[in-house]
Amino acid sequence: MSTESLERLAAERVDHRFKGLPPDADGLTVGELAAQRRNLFTGGFATPVLALSAERLEHNLRLMETYAERHGLAFAPHGKTSMAPQLFRRQIERGAWGITLAVPHQVRVARAFGIQRVFLANEVVDAPALRWISAQLDADPDFRLVCYVDSVRGVELMDAALAGASRPVDVVVELAAGEGARTGVRTEEECAAVADAVARTRTLRLVGVAGYEGEVPQATPERVHAWLRRLVALAVGFDKAGRFGQADEIVVSAGGSAWFDAVADVFAEIPELSRPVLKLLRSGAYVSHDDGHYRRLTPFNRVPEEGALEPAFRLWAQVVSRPSAEQAFVNAGKRDAAHDLDLPVAQVIRRDGTERPATGVTVTALSDQHAWLRTGPGADLEVGDWVGLGLSHPCTSFDKWQLIPLAQADGTVVDYIRTFF
Numbered sequence: 001m002s003t004e005s006l007e008r009l010a011a012e013r014v015d016h017r018f019k020g021l022p023p024d025a026d027g028l029t030v031g032e033l034a035a036q037r038r039n040l041f042t043g044g045f046a047t048p049v050l051a052l053s054a055e056r057l058e059h060n061l062r063l064m065e066t067y068a069e070r071h072g073l074a075f076a077p078h079g080k081t082s083m084a085p086q087l088f089r090r091q092i093e094r095g096a097w098g099i100t101l102a103v104p105h106q107v108r109v110a111r112a113f114g115i116q117r118v119f120l121a122n123e124v125v126d127a128p129a130l131r132w133i134s135a136q137l138d139a140d141p142d143f144r145l146v147c148y149v150d151s152v153r154g155v156e157l158m159d160a161a162l163a164g165a166s167r168p169v170d171v172v173v174e175l176a177a178g179e180g181a182r183t184g185v186r187t188e189e190e191c192a193a194v195a196d197a198v199a200r201t202r203t204l205r206l207v208g209v210a211g212y213e214g215e216v217p218q219a220t221p222e223r224v225h226a227w228l229r230r231l232v233a234l235a236v237g238f239d240k241a242g243r244f245g246q247a248d249e250i251v252v253s254a255g256g257s258a259w260f261d262a263v264a265d266v267f268a269e270i271p272e273l274s275r276p277v278l279k280l281l282r283s284g285a286y287v288s289h290d291d292g293h294y295r296r297l298t299p300f301n302r303v304p305e306e307g308a309l310e311p312a313f314r315l316w317a318q319v320v321s322r323p324s325a326e327q328a329f330v331n332a333g334k335r336d337a338a339h340d341l342d343l344p345v346a347q348v349i350r351r352d353g354t355e356r357p358a359t360g361v362t363v364t365a366l367s368d369q370h371a372w373l374r375t376g377p378g379a380d381l382e383v384g385d386w387v388g389l390g391l392s393h394p395c396t397s398f399d400k401w402q403l404i405p406l407a408q409a410d411g412t413v414v415d416y417i418r419t420f421f
Helices: 003-010 030-035 054-070 085-093 104-112 127-139 152-161 188-199 221-240 260-267 293-297
Strands: 049-053 099-101 117-123 144-149 169-174 204-210 250-254 277-281 313-324 327-330 345-351 354-357 361-366 371-375 386-390 403-407 413-418
Touching: 003 030, 003 085, 030 413, 049 054, 054 085, 054 403, 085 099, 085 104, 085 413, 099 104, 104 117, 104 127, 127 144, 127 152, 127 169, 144 152, 144 188, 144 204, 152 169, 152 188, 152 204, 169 188, 169 250, 188 204, 188 221, 204 221, 221 250, 221 260, 250 260, 260 277, 345 361
Parallel strands: 049 403, 099 117, 117 144, 144 169, 169 204, 204 250, 250 277
Antiparallel strands: 049 313, 313 327, 313 386, 327 371, 345 354, 345 386, 361 371, 403 413
């Protein structure tokens, strides 16, 4: 990655664009503010403010690095979760092969920060984006990009947009997770037709197969394993048919954040093929984990002996109204908290420097700028208290905050994570 571009992030000025930061920090650079090591609770931060745990982030990065190594997997964590180049760097430092992304704009962000390997988990048919990708490949022989193809029509559009390119774009055929699932080719026969279409071009090079097991309908371990075996069989069949003739290695890729244990199981069964196999896992939500959706779905619940991810986000809000013994309101709502999968969870209350469990406090609804709290008979909650909220779904937590304090357990803020959505 480019050290210079990351240094530019530290040179950015703090101002009104960034929620929750101390008002008296306006005009400081991000680097200067980080060097002050202010405390999240006493250093002038304004609620609501989202914080990322430094210790838990490091734990999660280390755990998935170890998991991938143990199971012989290459790892391209999905960057659309955070869209934070500082976290991309730490993931790569922790052994990641590269970064997975979903749309061309995200690739532009990654390239601006010097990412050299990108897995683009989508078919790209936008001609300007394809021409930009081609220019990046032509300008940098060390840049590698792999993207999906899932239709003959898509292959034809890509070929037309890439006419005149000096380097072909590496592609993998996306196998759909089943009827009624999201994108991808539905049958093996159609996969072969898409592969044949790629072979007829000079602008694309078939290097593998891929898909997303998180879309398997009515997913169970048995159904997910069965679909992953279909994916592996597709790669084996393509190899026997000589469809990877121009590839240096064969890419077989899957893996969201709910079934990576199944991916590890099935990818361990991949037989020896005609050339080396890149077994590429793409889980992304692990980086911050969460207190809802992924806490329930994480494969580590099934394989606890392999470790456990830790929720790293906490949204701090302040009680601004206590209209009755059964009700309170804090100043964080839909603009601040992920709410597409689960409501936030009240975890702790801070008052006068003391933190205690949020016993008897439940979030029941969100307005744009308020969370509705139901308070039970034993709930000790006053106007002015800080309430720490656990969040569900990292992907819609990161995108609400452009600059996120990275705080140690004692509240010391050691860095600020910049996002680009």
